Amino acid sequence: MRATLGVGAFWIPSLRSGAASCARITLVVRNERSVRVPQNAACLDPRLVPLNATIGLLRGDGGWPRPLGALGYRLHRVEIPVTASATGRLVVVDVMAVRDAPASIVVVEGKSGRDIKDSQARGYAALETNDVRRVTRVPDGPVRVIYACLESGLEDIRSRLADIGVSVNLLSIGEKRARLEPVSGSEELEFDVELPSPPPRLIPVDDLSPDEEYRELLVPGIVEFQAKGKDSVTVQTLCDHSIPLWGSFGQRFSARVRERATGVLVAVSLTKEFKGQFRVETKGGDLADNVVHILRTPASLQAQGETQGWQALQRRAETVLRGRRRPVPPGQLSFEDLARAEKVGEDE
Amino acid sequence: MSRRLALGRDELTSLFSRAMSGQPAEPHPWLGAATGTLKTTTVEVNLDEESADGAMARLAQLGKSLGLDLRLTEDDSIALLRGDAGTLVVDVLDARFWLVHTIGHAEFAHDVLRSALRRNRDLDWCWFPRHLVEDFRTAGDVRWFKTDFEGDELTPSEGQRARRLRVQLDGDRAYDLLRILESQVDYRHAASLTALAVHVTEPKVGHVLEIADYKGRFAARGDSFEIHVGLVSNLVRRYSTYVRELEQRYALGWTSEADGGASLSGEVIVMPFRKTVDDMDRFLAGLFSCREPFRLWGVPRRMNERYLSVQAVDLHVGAQLPMDVSPDGLRIYLHQGACGNTVTRLLANLQHRYDATLDMPQVSITN
Numbered sequence: 001m002r003a004t005l006g007v008g009a010f011w012i013p014s015l016r017s018g019a020a021s022c023a024r025i026t027l028v029v030r031n032e033r034s035v036r037v038p039q040n041a042a043c044l045d046p047r048l049v050p051l052n053a054t055i056g057l058l059r060g061d062g063g064w065p066r067p068l069g070a071l072g073y074r075l076h077r078v079e080i081p082v083t084a085s086a087t088g089r090l091v092v093v094d095v096m097a098v099r100d101a102p103a104s105i106v107v108v109e110g111k112s113g114r115d116i117k118d119s120q121a122r123g124y125a126a127l128e129t130n131d132v133r134r135v136t137r138v139p140d141g142p143v144r145v146i147y148a149c150l151e152s153g154l155e156d157i158r159s160r161l162a163d164i165g166v167s168v169n170l171l172s173i174g175e176k177r178a179r180l181e182p183v184s185g186s187e188e189l190e191f192d193v194e195l196p197s198p199p200p201r202l203i204p205v206d207d208l209s210p211d212e213e214y215r216e217l218l219v220p221g222i223v224e225f226q227a228k229g230k231d232s233v234t235v236q237t238l239c240d241h242s243i244p245l246w247g248s249f250g251q252r253f254s255a256r257v258r259e260r261a262t263g264v265l266v267a268v269s270l271t272k273e274f275k276g277q278f279r280v281e282t283k284g285g286d287l288a289d290n291v292v293h294i295l296r297t298p299a300s301l302q303a304q305g306e307t308q309g310w311q312a313l314q315r316r317a318e319t320v321l322r323g324r325r326r327p328v329p330p331g332q333l334s335f336e337d338l339a340r341a342e343k344v345g346e347d348e
Numbered sequence: 349m350s351r352r353l354a355l356g357r358d359e360l361t362s363l364f365s366r367a368m369s370g371q372p373a374e375p376h377p378w379l380g381a382a383t384g385t386l387k388t389t390t391v392e393v394n395l396d397e398e399s400a401d402g403a404m405a406r407l408a409q410l411g412k413s414l415g416l417d418l419r420l421t422e423d424d425s426i427a428l429l430r431g432d433a434g435t436l437v438v439d440v441l442d443a444r445f446w447l448v449h450t451i452g453h454a455e456f457a458h459d460v461l462r463s464a465l466r467r468n469r470d471l472d473w474c475w476f477p478r479h480l481v482e483d484f485r486t487a488g489d490v491r492w493f494k495t496d497f498e499g500d501e502l503t504p505s506e507g508q509r510a511r512r513l514r515v516q517l518d519g520d521r522a523y524d525l526l527r528i529l530e531s532q533v534d535y536r537h538a539a540s541l542t543a544l545a546v547h548v549t550e551p552k553v554g555h556v557l558e559i560a561d562y563k564g565r566f567a568a569r570g571d572s573f574e575i576h577v578g579l580v581s582n583l584v585r586r587y588s589t590y591v592r593e594l595e596q597r598y599a600l601g602w603t604s605e606a607d608g609g610a611s612l613s614g615e616v617i618v619m620p621f622r623k624t625v626d627d628m629d630r631f632l633a634g635l636f637s638c639r640e641p642f643r644l645w646g647v648p649r650r651m652n653e654r655y656l657s658v659q660a661v662d663l664h665v666g667a668q669l670p671m672d673v674s675p676d677g678l679r680i681y682l683h684q685g686a687c688g689n690t691v692t693r694l695l696a697n698l699q700h701r702y703d704a705t706l707d708m709p710q711v712s713i714t715n
Contacts, residue, residue, distance in 0.1 A: 044651075055612070059612075059615070061615060061616040062616040062618060062672070062679040063618050063620075063677075063679070075611070075612055076609075076611070077605060077607065077609025077610060077611055078602075078609055078610045078611070078612065079608075079609055079610060080605075080607060080608055080609030081608050093609075096609065135607050135608065136605075136607035136609065137607075175652075197654075197655055197672070197674065197679075198651045198652065198655050198657075198672070200616050200672075200679065200681075201657060201670070201672070201681065202600070202612065202616075202681075216649065216659055217659060219647075219659075220645070220646070220647075220659040220660070220661050220668055221668065223645055223661045224661050224666055224667060224668050225666070227469070227645070227661060227662075227663045227665075227666035228469060228666035229469070229666070241668060241683075242668065244600065244601065244602055244683055244684075245602040245610065247602075247604065248602040248603060248604040248610040249604070249610055250604070250608070299663075299666075303466065307638050307639050310638035310645050310663060311637070311638050313645070314636070314638065314645055314646075314647060317647045318647050321647050321649070322647065322649070326629075326632075326633075326647075326648070327629070328633055329627075329629055329630045329633050332500050332505045333505065334500055334512065335512075336512055336514075
């Protein structure tokens with residue numbers, strides 16, 4: 001296995017950029033072996049597949065099976081920091097689910113790669129009920145740890161956990177199936193279910209997602225405000241409308257998302273497809289004042305021209321987002337229209 | 349603003365009842381000439397603040413932009429919009445779902461409302477899902493129905509047993525024919541219910557021949573405004589509950605919690621197709637054509653061989669409506685603050701352009 005040192009948290013799902021997560025992310029070993037992302041999740045930032053899948057398996061969103069929900073668990077929190085008192089180690093729990101009767105707490109760490117952080121795994125394994133109860137109101141039951149992994153990374157993660165002597169439940173997420181392998185004492189969690197579709201896109205991006213994922217959300221965001229007929233919109237408002245969770249994970253996370261969004265918007269505004277559609281005005285170092293000025297909108301045109309204007313904008317967006325335009329299926333003959341036009345079958 | 353007209357609900361009930369029966373012969377000084385039919389259109393209005401005052405203020409703005417003269421009445425929730433060609437009586441008792449009546453020509457009301465809806469993103473028709481129109485038949489004897497299905501844009505030109513279907517039947521037990529169409533496996537997807545007419549008789553009250561369509565438009569003849577407005581109110585109330593349930597139960601929202609985590613509320617809406625999509629390219633091109641009636645903008649992104657994700661924008665209201673599309677159905681992510689009417693518009697129009705049997709089984713319609 002080749003590994004290199006890289007700056008950043010390429011493989012680590014993180015929705016927070018606060019002090020807690022900074023402690024766990026500085027330099028990480030980046031595994032250069034590729035991890036096969038389930039094809040059915042190709043539209044999601046791969047790092048976020050385990051999180052979205054876990055939430056799907058809890059809530060049954062979008063037609064997904066909900067084996068965890070069927071056991072009585074419900075989603076409690078996402079990205080909640082908890083300190084394991086036994087080790088003093090802080091972990092930011094990606095997904096926390098709870099059950100009232102019998103009382104139980106499930107904490108989930110999402111892993112989209114093949115690696116784990118040993119200290120983090122030990123921190124998870126050391127979590128006790130009172131550690132969780134000190135920070136959030138949960139039922140007084142045992143803590144069960146699940147590592148949610150992509151199927152292709154499961155064996156490496158299993159192996160590494162065994163090497164360091166940490167025993168946790170393993171959730172494997174594949175293209176067609178999700179399987180939970182329980183550890184002793186958590187047998188009731190075991191399931192093996194068929195997945196009918198990609199995971200519901202409840203968390204489409206975070207602050208570490210690649211630019212292309214931001215473009216997917218922000219270009220339609222611009223179109224939304226063009227449709228509203230607005231002259232301008234702050235980047236903050238654009239984030240509110242396009243990145244639903246951006247304001248829910250603390251100020252540092254929000255600031256990073258806004259910064260990322262601004263960079264992506266500036267880049268899109270300079271493409272030949274969107275030049276003249278909008279521009280981004282950045283004011284000094286205060287990101288809160290970044291403003292998108294809408295320069296043109298089809299909404300200002302008359303009915304026929306407006307539709308054509310939106311269609312033209314759609315073609316521009318296709319080029320920016322997909323690199324090509326989608327072929328338009330040829331128009332179809334309507335016998336009703338033809339008959340009407342040719343006065344056949346019509347009364348005088 | 350001029351002073352209030354000496355006109356209240358009692359007087360209007362009496363005036364409308366007479367107008368529905370073809371009286372009076374002379375034009376009314378405020379309502380204009382009666383055609384013998386009372387037309388009522390239901391309109392959804394998204395106000396910043398849902399109140400009678402807010403509704404009246406919005407109505408005043410609309411009247412001005414449409415070149416119509418606003419006249420307030422004795423009743424705080426009723427006002428008149430008057431133009432050269434007719435008068436609209438606007439009832440904002442439900443500040444979000446307005447009833448717009450006219451005894452004049454339908455063209456006037458339709459043109460004014462269409463223009464208003466086109467220009468204003470906070471106004472929309474009420475898009476009654478099939479079940480709602482269907483249940484309307486229980487109000488009385490069905491005398492007429494109309495099916496107007498246009499599947500051209502969303503389905504391929506070959507291999508379809510029914511791309512367009514137009515049927516209307518006027519006669520006793522008219523609804524039986526629609527039932528027959530629905531029972532045919534090859535045609536049930538095209539057996540949309542566009543409009544329905546029922547005859548309602550209430551002993552000691554009167555009678556009404558009432559037509560309702562899936563865009564929330566009504567036309568009534570008879571002698572009882574009470575019966576007419578009762579039918580309309582019942583449907584609008586159920587529609588309102590349906591739309592509000594969509595928003596309250598399904599709108600997805602993340603909330604920052606005091607303990608540092610975030611919680612999620614809402615659910616993903618699932619719209620399963622009974623008729624699977626054979627030609628996905630055509631379906632997507634039709635659905636995201638930016639044209640009426642869907643008015644959806646979007647650039648589909650392939651997830652796998654069956655699924656595509658689309659960060660769609662509803663151009664009518666100017667709001668994002670992300671969805672995943674597969675041959676087996678739609679997954680819709682309604683964001684907090686988004687309007688449930690956007691989803692009902694999509695559903696009602698898919699029922700008229702793709703599959704009349706389409707439904708959202710998660711979401712119930714209450715009586």
